Amino acid sequence: MNVLLDNLSLYGQGLLGTVELTVYSSLLALVLGFLMAAFRVAPVGSLRAIGTVWVNVLRNTPLTLLFFAVVLGLPRFGLVLPFTLFAVLALGCYTSAFICEAVRSGINTVPTGQGEAARSLGMSFPQTLGDIVLPQAFRSVIPPIGSTLIALAKNSAIAGAFSVVELLGVYKPLSERGYSIIWTFVWIAVGYLLVTLTISALFHVLEKRYGVAR
Amino acid sequence: MAGDALIELRGVNKHYGALHVLKDIDLTVGRGEVVVVIGPSGSGKSTLCRAINRLETVESGTITLDGRPLPEEGRALARLRAEVGMVFQSFNLFAHKTVLANVMLAPMKVHKAKKDEAARRARELLDRVGLASQADKYPAQLSGGQQQRVAIARALAMDPKAMLFDEPTSALDPEMINEVLEVMRQLARDGMTMVVVTHEMGFARSAAHRVVFMADGCIVEDRTPEDFFTAPRSERAKDFLSKILKH
């Protein structure tokens, strides 16, 4: 019954691990996702091709397989990193494909005339995207990005299988010590809820703030 | 009136799939000249306008601006585009920016103008189109006619050598058409080179130096307004004029 109070520091470390994975992977996913979305609508064919391949490969690969590819594959090319960093890479790249598609569908909600007007004034592609299209797309991409990052928080559990300290992995030592499996998992679930509800709340605020239509 | 050529199209062809929208178009617009393009729906007028600004690519032929061919893409194209203003049927003001910011943006981004200088010039242009008092509003708060006048001011802010208008008054209620045409007439009087796609025959008669009549992707007639309206040569033009002059 007292599984939480007895093992507060273990749960705390697990929660911290999950939060860290979620925050760093989210940042990577957002940066790569926006970049790839820009690639996908760029006037340069080769950039569009890179964006398309990136999204289709990552979105259609099971995340576990991607973890194996990163954790086992990258060291073969001499890239040896801490497991946490590998996990951030795998999670961030995987999630960036979904962010990219969310951003791209947001871009598609902006009337094409907006971009044409900007181009006709001599603005470059990055200026058109950054000053005209993305600010107007932002409003409609907040909710899907929120959902994507919540999925990311939950997906981070897979990292536990690759020796990264995170919340789900907490159950192993606890079941060895003979605690009730049910209560162990209830408190783990509460931990995930804390993380996901925080993300929900954050995006709710963003939506309130930027979601107004003009 | 026509001095040296500012816009020159030679043998321009364009397809949309199987549809041949521009067929061997030759067109020269002299500096300071006002050319009105008319023709039935689907004849390729918008495509012609957009090709001059390279919002549409063409498959063959050359388009030159002030003697320089249009570049393919990238910075050089953006630079050349900045020299040709474009006004759209649907205004296309930047919806998330105020009227003043709409007019200031491109000079700051493209010409790297200082903010206060860009603002001063923007207010001057808004005053010229009669909208100085609307500077801090958002586009959605303005009437169609006001939005279109802002769009003209925004294009003028780049000090373009020429202006393209694609049916600038077609989306407007009748009582707003004149306020936009008046701004355009003033521009013409000031010597701006203009290509205007419009069905406003009054404007064509009073402001145009030449009328270009297009049908099925070809330029069928290219004459002075008096000649064209009083004695159209082609059957297509006669037919078209009889239809639009009826109402």
Ligand SMILES: Nc1ncnc2c1ncn2[C@@H]1O[C@H](COP(=O)(O)OP(=O)(O)OP(=O)(O)O)[C@@H](O)[C@H]1O
């Ligand atoms: N993006 C496009 N894809 C395919 N076909 C197009 C596209 N844009 C225009 N067309 C077709 O090309 C032809 C010429 O179009 P365009 O818009 O230049 O005509 P227009 O003379 O401006 O007509 P309107 O008076 O109706 O504006 C039309 O048949 C149109 O359906």
Ligand SMILES: [Mg+2]
């Ligand atoms: Mg048209």
